[in-house]
Amino acid sequence: MFTHQDINFEALKRKAYNGRWATLEDGIIPLTAADPDFRMSSEIEQGIIDYIKDGYLSYGPFSGIPEFKKSVANHFNTEKNGSFTPENVLAINSAAQGMFLVAKYVLGPGDEAIIFDPVDFLFKKTVEAAGGNIKLCSVDSKTGEIDFEMLTSLISSKTKLISICNPHNPVGRVYSKEVLKKISEIAEVHDLWVMSDEIWSDIVFDKKEFNTYSSVSEAAKKKSFTVFGFSKSFGIAGLRIGAVLCNDQELLEDFTEKSQFNSTIEGVSTLSQIAASVAIEKAKPWFNDFLTHLQHNRDLAYSILSNSDILTPNLPEATFVIFPKIENGFSSDAFTQHVLKEAKVAIVPGSERWFGKGAEGHVRICFSTSKEILEEGLNRIIKSF
CATH class of the missing domain: 3.90.1150.10 (Aspartate Aminotransferase, domain 1)
Structure with missing residues (x-):
């Protein structure tokens, strides 16, 4: 194969x-x-064919079809130590869009976001597109180790967001529960949002444990968004499908409303959601x-x-x-x-x-x-x- x-x-x-x-x-x-x-996989291909056989491609629910939301929540709960309900999941058209929407939701003009350096260029791009300013926190270019002293020193009254990439692209580091907990403690003390990009979280080697950020503490659950996508794990980048997950239901509902998903302005192809559900359930x-x-x-x-x-x-x-x-x-x-x-x-x-x-x-x-x-x-x- x-x-x-x-x-x-x-x-x-x-x-x-x-x-x-x-x-x-x-x-x-x-x-x-x-x-x-x-x-x-042939299962995804067959799932798409089966879905369109009756000839209907109607509107789905604005926040995502039930099968999609359920399969994503289950996937995080069984594979990544999450504790999400299907209602904690919003279907989006890519992890990249999720990053942009989170930045737009939490940052006002002139607000600052702390991102890693090096890290994938989309972190910088999405914050700037949302009108925010960037502060770079060094990570070791071989190990991905975070300079926590520097992270703390970058926080000011303008800081609103810490964005993390776990597993880290391009270094390939999987951050341990202890490291994530440390981030959540810093975020809690300074009342900061955390966005965790976990698009790579399926592709972890040597049976290493992966913990989704919101699972590491109560503080991490309260003020964080998790971004996920299917392009890496299942080779369906062209279907443009991802998810934003948030344990705080009221928060996610407000995010969904402000991100224009409660109308036909935003929303994701039902076909893409079916493909992603089949990927998790059968592939x-x-x-x-x-x-x-x-x-x-x-x-x-x-x-x-x-x-x-x-x-x-x-x-x-x-x-x-x-x-x-x-x-x-x-x-x-x-x-x-x-x-x-x-x-x-x-x-x-x-x-x-x-x-x-x-x-x-x-x-x-x-x-x-x-x-x-x-x-x-x-x-x-x-x-x-």
């Missing part, structure tokens, strides 16, 4: 955008956007095989890069990206341009644009492809210097 022969390159060249197969010249290997090269065997394949690829990438003098890898605890350090003096941008031109491999630079200042001197490499493509791509990169 996750072999080289299982990849339909013709389909990818027609459909895989966002810096991937459909956007690059023939012969270039994309190890760029975090999107799998493998087709979605777990597919996902478990996918996770096993990804762990093998992580180990392979780590091994190949460790034996090179060009890049020193971290060992991600989660995600399907690796974030090695450049060892030959090239800047992140120069390294990726060289690799694209000389090795015919596309990767993401650890530049300020994508991950913040703390990412410089690194590159991000996606490994959600076949063993053969990964091996070929990494060896091309190493041999190009």
